[in-house]
Every structure is written in structure tokens, then in C-alpha cells.
Amino acid sequence: MKTKLSLLFFFIAFSISNAFAHALWIETPSNGKKGQAQEVRIFFGEYESNQPDSTAKWFSNLKAFRLILTAPNGKTQLLKASPDVQFFKTSFTPDEDGTYQLSVVHEVEGIFENAKIDYYAFADVRVGNGKTNNNHPTKAALTIRPDKTALKSGDVAIYKMKYQKAPFAKQKLSIVGPDRKVQATETDADGKFTFKPEQQGNYFFEAFTEDKTPGQLNGKNYEKVWHLVTYTTEVK
Numbered sequence: 663m664k665t666k667l668s669l670l671f672f673f674i675a676f677s678i679s680n681a682f683a684h685a686l687w688i689e690t691p692s693n694g695k696k697g698q699a700q701e702v703r704i705f706f707g708e709y710e711s712n713q714p715d716s717t718a719k720w721f722s723n724l725k726a727f728r729l730i731l732t733a734p735n736g737k738t739q740l741l742k743a744s745p746d747v748q749f750f751k752t753s754f755t756p757d758e759d760g761t762y763q764l765s766v767v768h769e770v771e772g773i774f775e776n777a778k779i780d781y782y783a784f785a786d787v788r789v790g791n792g793k794t795n796n797n798h799p800t801k802a803a804l805t806i807r808p809d810k811t812a813l814k815s816g817d818v819a820i821y822k823m824k825y826q827k828a829p830f831a832k833q834k835l836s837i838v839g840p841d842r843k844v845q846a847t848e849t850d851a852d853g854k855f856t857f858k859p860e861q862q863g864n865y866f867f868e869a870f871t872e873d874k875t876p877g878q879l880n881g882k883n884y885e886k887v888w889h890l891v892t893y894t895t896e897v898k
Contacts, residue, residue, distance in 0.1 A: 685709060685868055685892050686727070688764050688785040689749075692812040692896040694756045700787055702741065702764060703749040704729060709866050709892075710838045717745040723771040724781075725750075730767075730800065734760025734789075759790030761811055767802045771880055778877065778884045780804075782891040788812035804830065806867055806893040808857070813897050818858045825871060825889070829853030835869035840897075859897040867893040 687709060690702040706724060707714035717725070729741045731754050741764075743750035756762060763786055770779040782802040786794070788811045809820045823830035830853040837845045840863025849855050859865060873887040 684715070685890060686724070686766060686768065686781040686783045687866060687892040687894050688729075688766065688783045689864065689894055690764065690785055690787060690896075692785075692787060693898070694762065694787040694789045696756050696758065696789055699753045699755050700762075701751065701753050702729070702743070702785075703746075703751050704743060704766065704783070705749045707748075709868070710842050710844055712842060714748045716748060717750060721770075724768065727766050727768045727781075730765050732763040732765070734758055734762065756787070756789045760788075761794045762787040762789065765800045765802065767800050769879075773879060773882045773884045776885040777872075778879050778887045780887060780889050782889070784891070784893045785895065786811040802891070803873075804869065804871060804889040804891040806869070806891060808893075808895070811895065813857075813859060813895065815859050815862050815897055817897075818856060821855055821857055821867070821893075823849050823853045823855075823869065825853075830869070830871070833869065833871065835867060838866040838868070840864060862897050865895050865897060867895075 684707055686706050688702060688704055690700060694700045705714040706720055729743055729752065731739045731741050735758065741752045741754060743752040764784065766783040768781045780803065782804055784806060794809060794811050804825050806821055806823050813819055830849055831851050833849050835847060837847060840861050847855050869891050871889050873889065875887065876883065876885050
């Protein structure tokens with residue numbers, strides 16, 4: 663069984679089973695047009711090895727994820743997605759300029775290896791010349807936000823990560839480029855890192871952290887919480 667490389671360092675450090683070295687992510691073009699349907703796909707599996715799981719095999723209550731669309735004016739909408747063979751799919755039609763945010767915040771209902779698992783997935787769609795909204799209105803504990811979206815190769819963007827509303831400072835994360843190669847990077851003291859894509863194509867960001875605060879979920883005790891976040895963007 664192939665191990666998910668981009669999280670291997672973190673998962674070994676915290677003795678997490680390879681069975682949960684999977685991620686949830688969103689794919690959609692980073693540029694949209696007013697009045698034109700924008701397709702969105704949600705995957706679960708091993709991104710860098712290009713091995714999404716069949717939707718029929720998604721574990722626990724993962725199929726019950728909620729995909730939220732936040733418009734540039736701040737209004738939110740639940741997008742209903744339908745299963746395909748290897749992903750769920752849906753669409754929306756932009757009606758204003760600005761950045762549309764797509765987000766999934768999902769709590770797995772089962773306890774695995776004495777841990778509760780929270781998945782977060784984010785993507786942005788820029789329409790027209792509107793500004794990027796740097797705030798996520800979701801309840802995600804771990805977030806990734808760029809200062810600009812819809813990048814071209816050679817552009818420079820500053821990404822900021824927060825954990826429990828504070829800077830995710832001095833933390834490692836991985837970036838997977840169009841060639842599926844994994845590049846490690848680290849946030850600074852303010853939870854920021856610089857991204858300068860050299861190739862066109864899709865880029866995948868992923869980070870993980872563990873909260874050792876115990877609790878109870880659905881009548882079962884857990885010793886810790888695993889937070890896994892992804893952000894995807896298309897570079898032109």
C-alpha cells in the first residue's frame with residue numbers, strides 16, 4: 663500500500679495509521695465568469711499519487727460532507743453535490759465580480775485510533791476584477807487563505823494559515839505541483855508562507871496538526887483531534 667508522502671512526516675511523528683493518510687480536496691477552475699456555470703468536484707484519497715478513492719468506498723459519514731459557497735458579498739449557500747465514480751460533483755453560477763469561496767468542514771463521526779478526525783477543504787474562484795476576500799466564514803479550526811487568487815505562472819502570493827484563529831506559526835506543510843512532486847515549506851512567525859508557481863496547472867496545499875485535548879463524540883471517548891486541511895488552486 664502506497665503511503666501518502668505529503669503527510670508521511672507528520673503521520674510518523676504522531677504515530678498515525680497509514681489508513682488515514684488520505685485527504686479531502688476540492689477541484690474547480692480558479693477563474694469564473696458571470697452567468698456561466700462553474701463546475702466543482704470533491705475528492706477523497708491520495709492526491710500526489712493521483713489515487714482518489716471510489717465514492718462507494720468513502721468511509722464513515724464522509725459522504726455527508728457539506729460544501730458551502732460564500733459569495734463576494736458574504737452570502738453563503740449550501741451546494742448539493744451528487745456522487746460520480748471517483749468524486750462528488752456540483753456547480754454554481756456566479757452573478758457578481760469578486761472572489762467566491764468554496765469550503766468543506768467535516769467532522770468524522772467515528773473514533774479511530776483514539777482520535778477524532780476533522781477534515782477541511784478550501785478553494786477559490788475569481789470572477790472579474792474583484793478583490794480577494796481573506797476571511798473564511800466557516801468554523802474550520804485550521805485554515806489557509808491567499809492574498810490573491812487566480813494566479814499565473816511566475817506570480818507571487820502570500821498565504822496565511824490560522825489554527826484556532828491564531829497564526830499557525832513555524833509549522834510545516836506540503837505543496838504538490840502539476841508534476842505531482844511534493845515540496846515542503848514552513849510558515850513564518852505570523853503563520854505566512856510565500857508561493858511562486860513556476861508551472862501552469864493545479865496545485866495542492868496540505869497541512870496537519872494534532873490537538874491532544876480529550877473529549878467525547880457520539881458517546882465515545884477520544885484522546886486527541888486530528889485536523890487535516892487542504893487548499894487547491896489552478897495556475898494559468
